[in-house]
Amino acid sequence: MSSAQTVLFVNTRPSPAEAEPTYAAARALGLDVVLLADHPVPVQHGHVTEHIAVDTFDLPALVEAARDAARRHDVAGVVCWGDRDVEGVAAVADALGLPGNTPEAAARARDKSRTRDALRRHCPDLTPAFARVSGEEDLEQALAEVPLPAVLKPVGASASKGIYSVRTADEARAAHRELRRYTDPANDPIFRRNAGRLLLEERIEGTEHSVEGIVRDGRLEAAAVTDKFVREPFFIEYLQTHPSALPAEIQERVLDAARRTVTALGLGTTAIHLELKVTPEGRPVVLELNSRTGGGYITTHLLRLARGYPFLEQVLTAVCGLGPTLPMPDAHLVAGSQQVISTADGKLTGLRGVDAALNVPGVLHFAQDAPRGTVIAQPPASFTSSVLGSVIARGPSRTGVTEALAEAAALVTAEVE
CATH class of the missing domain: 3.40.50.20 (Rossmann fold)
Known part of the structure; x- marks a missing residue:
């Protein structure tokens, strides 16, 4: 040993x-x-x-x-x-x-419909209207209960896979047919335990955010808010900036929503990546809770770049019982990551413009997310393969960072066969 x-x-x-x-x-x-x-x-x-x-x-x-x-x-x-x-x-x-x-x-935490049930019981102000959907009869009943526009999605997917925005009943029926096929475990083993199980939920208007947090023995001990941006109609995430630009009062509401969600789900010791929207009136509404660290380079890069906070070390400290959790310090810089997304289909043979992107002031890294040889397809054929890589930048101002990210991301293009 x-x-x-x-x-x-x-x-x-x-x-x-x-x-x-x-x-x-x-x-x-x-x-x-x-x-x-x-x-x-x-x-x-x-x-x-x-x-x-x-x-x-x-x-x-x-x-x-x-x-x-x-x-x-x-x-x-x-x-x-x-x-x-x-x-x-x-x-x-x-x-x-x-x-x-x-x-x-x-x-x-893993089943989005069970998350909704827990929120409806313990903090109904944090959840939109929703209904479970499996067969066609379920869908028609759900359409009678959930106002449109709405979102139809699998209860157990990840990485924004299979999320459809539906404005009409016919769009919902078409999305349902696609998702019944898509959630076959033969397509992705992530659906082994919930094949064909979907959730129709009321669409919430507002800005999108996430809470990166560390929970120990049911208590949210350290957490911070990130701003997130997605492309519709399939909600493909393309930009993350940290810290959040939300006013301090609204951020505290968001963190309180995270604490209440942790309690409602009965979580123990874990990292969380809580996704939510903030309505124009300033009300947080939970989209889902992931009982693990966040992606999009938020927890691996952005928290450390903006705050100097060793988030991953603190997660391991918690799950291994090595000592107390360090408090979350204030941010002294802004950090962001922007995904480079291909609009072409085909086999990826290389990327052009990476060197030029890395020369943009403020840009620190380019991480290639799709390896050479990846077969690229657009949603709904594939919800992940078109994301080629991520540009990571840091600077003293939000405007400077987002402009640097946009400039650098525009310089990187795919060579597709």
Whole structure:
């Protein structure tokens, strides 16, 4: 058995530029990493003590793999970096007696309809009107209950997959047919436990934001608000800026909404990425809660660049029970990430303009999210493959950062075969 304490990683972030900081955070805390993953993951030598191949959608198999790791390592905690593994991590934490969510709380967080149920019971002001949808009869009943325009989406997807804006009943019926096909587990194993299960919810007008937070024993101990921007009609996220430009009073309402949502779901010890809208009247409305760290380079890059806050280290400190959570400091700079999105279909053979983008003042990084050889398709054929990469910038003003991001992103174009 290794003399160092070990944290179990259940899979990784999909982008190497987001995955590497998670390993670096573990190393900064003196933690060994054992990676439980269901597919080969390229990892730089030295980041991982052991790699165990296991079908992480198979919860009994995942728990047994974690038990096996615990026989050889001093396992202090378990963590995931994507929605698909939230329930798996809770099952492992429960089996090994580690900090985490209960399996019941993880299921409430993972299933958007169960999240809505919990909010309707405990804080109805935070949820829009909604209805579950499976078959055609469910859809017609939902259309009688939920005002249009509305949003139709899977209860268990991630990364904005399968989100449709519907303005009319006919648009809802067409989206329903597409989503019934799309949520077949043969298309994506993330739908193994909720194939064909959808949610129709009232569309909320307003600005979009997220709360990145650390929850310990049911209490939101550190959190901050990020501004987010999406492209319709499929709500593909393309820009994140931190800290939020919302007035301080509204940000406090947003953070209070996050605290109440954590309590309503009964979360234990976990990172959260809570997505919500703020109406023109200043009312927060929860879109969904993800019981893991946020993507879009928010938690791996933006929080540290804007605030100097080691968010990933603090998440690992919480899930491994290593000490108290550091408070969230004020931001001293603005940081942002903007996604470069291809409008062409085909096989990606390369990117042009990256060097020019990196020469834009304020731009620090370009992270390629789609590797060469990716087959690009536009939504609804694919909701993720058109995102080629992300430009990351920092500066003293929001205007300067957003202008730098826009200029740099416009310089990067895809070479498509």
